[in-house]
Amino acid sequence: xxxxxxxxxxxxxxxxxxxxxxxxxxxxxxxxxxxxxxxxxxxxxxxxxxxxxxxxxxxxxxxxxxxxxxxxxxxxxxxxxxxxxxxxxxxxxxxxxxxxxxxxxxxxxxxxxxx
Amino acid sequence: xxxxxxxxxxxxxxxxxxxxxxxxxxxxxxxxxxxxxxxxxxxxxxxxxxxxxxxxxxxxxxxxxxxxxxxxxxxxxxxxxxxxxxxxxxxxxxxxxxxxxxxxxxxxxxxxxxxxxx
Numbered sequence: 001x002x003x004x005x006x007x008x009x010x011x012x013x014x015x016x017x018x019x020x021x022x023x024x025x026x027x028x029x030x031x032x033x034x035x036x037x038x039x040x041x042x043x044x045x046x047x048x049x050x051x052x053x054x055x056x057x058x059x060x061x062x063x064x065x066x067x068x069x070x071x072x073x074x075x076x077x078x079x080x081x082x083x084x085x086x087x088x089x090x091x092x093x094x095x096x097x098x099x100x101x102x103x104x105x106x107x108x109x110x111x112x113x114x115x
Numbered sequence: 116x117x118x119x120x121x122x123x124x125x126x127x128x129x130x131x132x133x134x135x136x137x138x139x140x141x142x143x144x145x146x147x148x149x150x151x152x153x154x155x156x157x158x159x160x161x162x163x164x165x166x167x168x169x170x171x172x173x174x175x176x177x178x179x180x181x182x183x184x185x186x187x188x189x190x191x192x193x194x195x196x197x198x199x200x201x202x203x204x205x206x207x208x209x210x211x212x213x214x215x216x217x218x219x220x221x222x223x224x225x226x227x228x229x230x231x232x233x
Contacts, residue, residue, distance in 0.1 A: 033220040047224070050221060103159075105158045105159045
C-alpha cells in the first residue's frame with residue numbers, strides 16, 4: 001500500500017518569510033511519481049509540480065522550490081519570500097503503476113501567510 | 116490544453132432527491148476518469164475509477180448503488196448521487212487522464228462541485 005504523510009497540519013508565517021512544507025512517502029514501486037497541488041479557498045486544485053522517481057534533481061520555479069530525496073523518501077516544498085496569496089492548503093500526492101495510477105494524497109498542510 | 120470542466124459548480128438539493136454531476140474533458144479524450152470526495156478540512160479520497168465504455172471500479176467502502184458512475188464517451192463522465200442525504204454533502208472533484216501506461220500518472224482536475232443536501 002502507498003502512503004503519503006504531511007506531518008504539518010497547519011503553518012502560519014508572516015509575509016516575506018520562507019516556509020517549507022514537508023512530505024514523506026512510502027511505496028514498494030521503483031517507478032513512481034510525486035506531485036504537489038495547491039488548493040485555495042475556491043476549492044480548485046492547482047497543479048504545481050510532477051516529479052518521477054528517476055529524476056532527483058531539485059527544481060526551482062520562481063519562489064517555489066522542491067527538494068526530492070529518495071534516501072529519506074521525502075519531497076519537500078519551499079516557498080521563498082511568502083506572500084498572502086500563497087495562503088492555501090497544499091497537498092503532496094503519489095502514484096505508480098503498482099497502484100494502477102491512482103493518486104494517494106497526503107492530508108494536506110494549511111498554510112496561512114499573514115500580512 | 117488539458118482542461119477539465121465540471122457542472123454544476125454548486126448544487127443544493129432536498130434529501131431524497133438524486134443529483135447528477137458532469138465531468139468533461141474539453142480538449143482531449145479521457146480514457147480514464149477518477150472521482151474524488153473531499154469533506155471539509157480533509158484530504159481527497161478516491162471514490163471510483165471509470166474507463167470509457169466499461170463499468171466503474173469503486174474503492175472499498177463506496178456504495179456503487181448510491182454513487183452511479185457512467186463514462187459513456189471519451190469526453191464525459193457523470194456521477195449521480197442517488198437518494199441524497201445530508202451526510203452526502205461534500206465537495207466532489209473529478210480528474211481525467213488521456214494516456215495509457217505510465218502516461219496515466221498525469222491527471223487533470225476539474226474545478227469541483229459543492230453538493231449541499233438539506
